[in-house]
Amino acid sequence: MSGRYYPSPHPPPPRGPRGEGESTPLSAPGRGRASGTLIGVGVGPGDPELITLKGAEAIRSADVIFAPTRRAGQTSDALRIAEWLVDAARQQVVCIPFPDEANDDGWRQACDAIAAALDGGQRGVFLVEGDPSLYSSFGHVAKALAGLAPWLRVEVVAGVSSLSAAAAAAGMGLADGGERVAILPANHSLDALEETLRAFESVVLIKVGPVLREVIEQLDRLGLVDKAIYVRRCGRPDQQVVHDLRSLASKPPRDYFALIIVRRSGA
């Protein structure tokens, strides 16, 4: 199955009824070896209270907390969201810098420390900003560990996405009834933006920072700028929700991870 975090050599067994609250293993531990566990936990987009009960419990009960950083030596945004749940006296915190070369080799090197730390059967969590399924690094981490540490059990706890939190912050819904939603990384989608805006009732442009001015110009030209809102630093102390996008065009904020929601219809 393409797109799986953990490419298993065998097809997954048919699943029977499961107990509520039980996590789904993405990989089964090998036999005859102490099996470590790594849980990718979505900690939400910024507000520490948007962590789920399941995620909080996974963090509290872990032996090792892995926290991604953009570069070696930098602080981890995901750790900043979850650190109030971490007991530094009892739990080990290991920062995992994103690889300079974001290819398979790079990710394997980056994940060596995870395999080593869980080699004795420990329980680890890997903190993920937002939700692990949407534009997170956890797919790369799980894939690298499938090669490095096939004995490791890998699971995922879903989180609140930045889309959902931004919509809540702006006081709007993304879709209702038969409406369709498109999620586009803005810096890859400028050419097809107009077509998508015509075909979908709701369009979320993520990572809009680098092309903010161009996006606002297109929305204005299509008569949609009044149907759009801009959100950055969602759930953080300096969160900003902007309803008048034209006010941003003259001096666009430099925020790579900002997003724009355009909803054509709605109450």
Place this chain on the structure above:
Amino acid sequence: MSGRYYPSPHPPPPRGPRGEGESTPLSAPGRGRASGTLIGVGVGPGDPELITLKGAEAIRSADVIFAPTRRAGQTSDALRIAEWLVDAARQQVVCIPFPDEANDDGWRQACDAIAAALDGGQRGVFLVEGDPSLYSSFGHVAKALAGLAPWLRVEVVAGVSSLSAAAAAAGMGLADGGERVAILPANHSLDALEETLRAFESVVLIKVGPVLREVIEQLDRLGLVDKAIYVRRCGRPDQQVVHDLRSLASKPPRDYFALIIVRRSGA
């Protein structure tokens, strides 16, 4: 601003820095009146532990819990997810049946009980399955209350969507890097499905139950059936994740809210 839960008569004030954990009011209470509060809380798609810490606290501290039901007299799925947080001795639970006629008048009638129960300045929560921004009834509720009870302060706490939880259950990501995601209500989108599957790396078909056979046939014809997974009853004790969609075609499960994720690329 179109699509807002709560159409305010005045443009929203510019927002300064906010404290973390603070909710964004969608409406301000009127002056000189005890102001009730209603918080739309996303309780996630089924697993009671996927409720957020913020949502759980809102539920625990509410005077009145409003629980939507499909028809009068039926049980509430959202309440089933959250009822372990409810103290029946201290908190009032009010079921709100969806209106028979899902128009503005119908929703206003359905929401009369909410306005009445919070008239004395009480604090209420309205439970929403999944996330309030995605295909929930909360937009209708907030709009109806804007007319019925303009003194009411309305807020939203985002939740984990069924998309994120289904991806986690299936052990896959929805998108990475520059990939684009489309979310389609399947029963409204059969005609445009092929075009969308060609244009988007990831397509989530929600409410796939009524047209499951047709969707599987299309995926098979386009060579995408092996890139798709089917999830129903996500996070519930009888959750089912199916990787071989062809096995469903002969006897499709009758589950309106099931979903299919198609991801063309991926690790």
